[in-house]
Amino acid sequence: NAGVMQNPRHLVRRRGQEARLRCSPMKGHSHVYWYRQLPEEGLKFMVYLQKENIIDESGMPKERFSAEFPKEGPSILRIQQVVRGDSAAYFCASSPSAGRSYEQYFGPGTRLTVT
């Protein structure tokens, strides 16, 4: 059973460009979470999605950031017009749909560098 997959692992963008980060959850998992890790800091929650629905986006910046989890295909975190402050590691996690399972399985992360 493959784990959570994220691609690309490393992404370099110039200021003003768009960044698209992809996350494929573990097989059978229908809950996806995105977290951001700034240098020397812990992980901060960004958004929680189920298939075709955004459940909690309380941690998402109000502008330039969006996320989706379509019926088919991976979850996408999109950052428009990137700035240097967006440089960070972005982690995706997934969990099963069953209500009593609270464990989140993390992917290897995408390290975004904005030049």
Added chain:
Amino acid sequence: AQSVTQLGSHVSVSEGALVLLRCNYSSSVPPYLFWYVQYPNQGLQLLLKYTTGATLVKGINGFEAEFKKSETSFHLTKPSAHMSDAAEYFCAVSVAQGAQKLVFGQGTRLTINP
């Protein structure tokens, strides 16, 4: 709102010595607590978790943690450190009435001295 405080951003111990990483939490409802480990340039791996029941929780790689409600703590310990334990450790809390977001502490970087 929930929060997590990890005391000590860096901890250094000798190989074979006791490892103690401290975590205190704040939660208005019974918490679900987790410890994750992150090796350089990798994702997070779950070490152990507390949901309900026994307050002493055993995890992988010889780690364990004890939930102490009166002290709002969930410290991580390992009796004898190994060089391979060098990594960053994160404590996290979830309110969890279903799959919910995790709130993480700032992390503790563990260094093992030979």
